Amino acid sequence: MDDAQLTGSEIVLKVLVDQGVDVIFGYPGGAVLPIYDALYQQVAIRHILVRQEGGAVHAAEGYARSTGKVGVVLVTSGPGATNAVTGLTDALMDSIPVVCLTGQVPTHLIGNDAFQEADTTGITRPCTKHNYLVKSIDDLARVLHEAFYVASSGRPGPVVVDLPKDILQAGAVYTTSRQTKHKTYRPKLKGEPDQIEKAVRLIAGAKRPIFYTGGGVINSGPAASRLLTQLVRMTGFPCTNTLMGLGGFPGTDPQFIGMVGMHGTYEANLAMYHCDVMIAVGARFDDRVTGKLSEFSPGSKKIQIDIDPTSINKNVMVDLPIIGDVGTVLRQIIKRWKEGECRTDEKAVGKWWKRIRAWQGRDCLAYEMSDTIIKPQFALQRLYELTKKRDVYITTEVGQHQMWAAQFYKLEKPKRFMTSGGLGTMGYGLPAAIGVQIAHPDALVIDIAGEASILMNIQEMSTACQYRLPVKIFILNNQYMGMVRQWQELLYGGRYAETYTAALPDFVKLAESFYAVGLRAEKPDEVDGVISEMLATDRPVIVDVVVDQMENCFPMIPSGAAHNEMLLGPDDKAKTPVSEEGMVLV
Amino acid sequence: MEEEVNKHTISVLVDNETGVLARVIGLFSGRGYNIESLTVAEVDKRNSVSRITVVTSGTPMIIEQIKAQLSRLVPVHKVSDHTGEGPHVERELALIKVACSGEKRVESLRIADIFRARVVDSTNRSFVFEITGATEKLEAVIKLMMPLGLVEVSRTGVVAIARGEKPI
Numbered sequence: 001m002d003d004a005q006l007t008g009s010e011i012v013l014k015v016l017v018d019q020g021v022d023v024i025f026g027y028p029g030g031a032v033l034p035i036y037d038a039l040y041q042q043v044a045i046r047h048i049l050v051r052q053e054g055g056a057v058h059a060a061e062g063y064a065r066s067t068g069k070v071g072v073v074l075v076t077s078g079p080g081a082t083n084a085v086t087g088l089t090d091a092l093m094d095s096i097p098v099v100c101l102t103g104q105v106p107t108h109l110i111g112n113d114a115f116q117e118a119d120t121t122g123i124t125r126p127c128t129k130h131n132y133l134v135k136s137i138d139d140l141a142r143v144l145h146e147a148f149y150v151a152s153s154g155r156p157g158p159v160v161v162d163l164p165k166d167i168l169q170a171g172a173v174y175t176t177s178r179q180t181k182h183k184t185y186r187p188k189l190k191g192e193p194d195q196i197e198k199a200v201r202l203i204a205g206a207k208r209p210i211f212y213t214g215g216g217v218i219n220s221g222p223a224a225s226r227l228l229t230q231l232v233r234m235t236g237f238p239c240t241n242t243l244m245g246l247g248g249f250p251g252t253d254p255q256f257i258g259m260v261g262m263h264g265t266y267e268a269n270l271a272m273y274h275c276d277v278m279i280a281v282g283a284r285f286d287d288r289v290t291g292k293l294s295e296f297s298p299g300s301k302k303i304q305i306d307i308d309p310t311s312i313n314k315n316v317m318v319d320l321p322i323i324g325d326v327g328t329v330l331r332q333i334i335k336r337w338k339e340g341e342c343r344t345d346e347k348a349v350g351k352w353w354k355r356i357r358a359w360q361g362r363d364c365l366a367y368e369m370s371d372t373i374i375k376p377q378f379a380l381q382r383l384y385e386l387t388k389k390r391d392v393y394i395t396t397e398v399g400q401h402q403m404w405a406a407q408f409y410k411l412e413k414p415k416r417f418m419t420s421g422g423l424g425t426m427g428y429g430l431p432a433a434i435g436v437q438i439a440h441p442d443a444l445v446i447d448i449a450g451e452a453s454i455l456m457n458i459q460e461m462s463t464a465c466q467y468r469l470p471v472k473i474f475i476l477n478n479q480y481m482g483m484v485r486q487w488q489e490l491l492y493g494g495r496y497a498e499t500y501t502a503a504l505p506d507f508v509k510l511a512e513s514f515y516a517v518g519l520r521a522e523k524p525d526e527v528d529g530v531i532s533e534m535l536a537t538d539r540p541v542i543v544d545v546v547v548d549q550m551e552n553c554f555p556m557i558p559s560g561a562a563h564n565e566m567l568l569g570p571d572d573k574a575k576t577p578v579s580e581e582g583m584v585l586v
Numbered sequence: 587m588e589e590e591v592n593k594h595t596i597s598v599l600v601d602n603e604t605g606v607l608a609r610v611i612g613l614f615s616g617r618g619y620n621i622e623s624l625t626v627a628e629v630d631k632r633n634s635v636s637r638i639t640v641v642t643s644g645t646p647m648i649i650e651q652i653k654a655q656l657s658r659l660v661p662v663h664k665v666s667d668h669t670g671e672g673p674h675v676e677r678e679l680a681l682i683k684v685a686c687s688g689e690k691r692v693e694s695l696r697i698a699d700i701f702r703a704r705v706v707d708s709t710n711r712s713f714v715f716e717i718t719g720a721t722e723k724l725e726a727v728i729k730l731m732m733p734l735g736l737v738e739v740s741r742t743g744v745v746a747i748a749r750g751e752k753p754i
Contacts, residue, residue: 121605122608125605125609125612130659133604133605135604154658155658182660183663184601184660185660309654309657309658310651310654310655310658312654314651
């Protein structure tokens with residue numbers, strides 16, 4: 001090898017540095033030893049050692065979602081790659097930019113059932129935005145740069161680059177620099193002017209409008225959130241967020257009417273049902289949002305802004321699709337609105353707000369307070385009240401606690417709420433919190449968890465402690481897989497098959513065993529105390545909040561029902577029993 | 587609201603790289619779309635571009651999804667829905683083996699002649715016919731050959747191209 005040559009491993013690291021990567025999440029193994037050896041001999045890139053590869057991908061997702069940068073993962077071949085599959089699928093569903101480097105057996109052994117061999121590109125093809133198997137060292141740098149471009153542009157997503165060991169050890173001259181153009185892949189950013197014009201006219205004529213905004217607003221960048229806020233305030237229209245869109249519009253703004261969907265607010269869902277113009281911004285009409293499709297917002301003209309053409313007319317036919325980047329299109333709309341000196345129909349919109357205020361009067365998030373037993377909603381309300389003045393990053397696991405977090409923790413800014421929306425991956429929250437804390441070492445990062453979910457990736461406590469990451473794990477412990485139990489109550493006659501965890505660990509001792517701090521609250525009057533203590537502790541903390549076991553998450557649209565058929569509380573019975581068609585949708 | 591299911595012939599230009607066909611097929615199976623026929627071959631050696639022709643069926647909403655899903659695959663250059671975009675030519679080639687003797691042998695030759703099928707192999711007891719045409723024409727011949735001793739059929743699947751001077 002002459003002097004100008006680098007090994008494949010050195011090229012990998014050089015590309016990462018050129019792409020501005022300063023931290024990667026990973027786990028070593030035989031096939032990636034050359035990269036780990038190269039990592040050992042440099043200081044530009046910090047490696048965070050997780051305890052299972054699944055944790056590495058979620059941590060990279062947390063990192064990516066809280067920064068807007070690409071999250072980078074490094075795992076070995078075979079089991080390293082297959083363990084990463086859940087995280088990759090999660091990132092695909094939630095459109096999170098991740099580049100996952102996987103080791104592979106040497107090219108001459110591929111297809112040979114070699115030790116720790118798996119067909120990684122075959123396995124990950126349906127769960128990545130794109131993937132590559134590098135078969136020649138000459139392609140290595142170009143492919144890696146392209147991977148970053150594909151992961152972060154257009155609708156973001158995970159990209160796998162499979163790296164055979166012989167390629168990592170071969171030598172080549174590094175010539176390729178950062179590339180931004182691709183032969184075929186060029187996402188469209190700007191909306192068509194005539195579509196913008198039509199949108200402006202529809203908005204101006206709206207009598208019962210609603211902004212329905214999703215994760216696309218967050219993904220488009222901070223400018224998109226600012227522009228959305230500007231447009232919503234300019235028009236005076238109500239705004240609802242999807243789970244993925246929370247924080248894209250300030251959660252305490254008087255024009256914010258809460259989250260939409262299965263566990264969204266009464267007012268948001270009824271406004272979606274009764275609106276005459278719906279402006280969908282970076283939202284994909286997911287089944288958790290729409291409920292029964294045939295009765296979804298039956299009387300409205302729908303505008304949809306999305307960068308991904310496949311999101312248009314997939315579930316719901318829209319009247320005015322605008323393909324483009326959310327931020328760019330919002331800027332176009334605002335510009336056109338100002339140029340045209342457009343006005344909204346203030347009288348009609350005022351009447352619409354009166355109806356919405358009346359729905360808000362139902363106080364759909366109300367719950368029955370207790371002096372003896374901690375209601376999960378109460379614990380989250382107190383958490384919110386005691387932390388809201390700080391710039392908090394929230395991650396969640398999946399289940400009832402996730403929905404309560406979405407309902408009660410009001411988010412003011414984008415990139416502050418990391419939750420597994422599309423895939424619903426239990427065990428997401430702790431590794432994601434680790435990734436967030438790595439990106440924002442001084443910030444307050446809280447994983448709102450359930451006792452079942454947290455056990456799915458509890459091994460990452462060890463990671464948090466190794467890197468002295470002061471993540472706070474706030475467990476709402478009801479000893480049940482609460483959301484599943486809630487469905488069993490509603491649909492399966494209260495036969496709670498396998499949803500009760502009979503042998504839970506003592507979470508305080510569990511925390512201590514990781515050299516972290518464990519706290520517990522069992523009575524409502526203890527909640528403020530443990531939260532204060534948690535906030536005062538500059539180390540990883542597990543807070544075990546023992547909550548009401550039978551509390552259910554309301555409001556709720558039973559599956560197969562429409563937005564105007566919400567259940568508001570435990571005494572509210574569904575008008576008709578959930579149909580078989582509805583049951584399959586759970 | 588039941589929408590009409592229609593057959594569509596779609597051409598996809600792709601970079602001829604490893605796994606690209608699996609990507610396209612995986613998209614169809616993963617999302618539950620039909621593939622009625624599929625052909626693939628390199629059409630531009632210099633730029634290493636292949637053309638995949640898929641015959642699929644679905645409601646207008648599904649067909650629109652299929653086109654959008656195909657278009658967003660990274661190695662895809664162009665997607666063209668011939669059925670939706672206007673006049674085009676569709677062709678398929680079949681090799682048909684008929685084993686027979688006597689009067690049936692004569693009859694099979696007569697049918698082949700009517701449909702302009704060519705004999706590309708012959709023994710005392712068999713013919714292999716080559717026939718090109720639209721899918722319906724191939725099916726008509728196959729149906730007629732069946733009682734005459736049809737033993738094997740090999741078909742290429744449909745290829746298509748738009749009429750007129752403009753390329754895809």
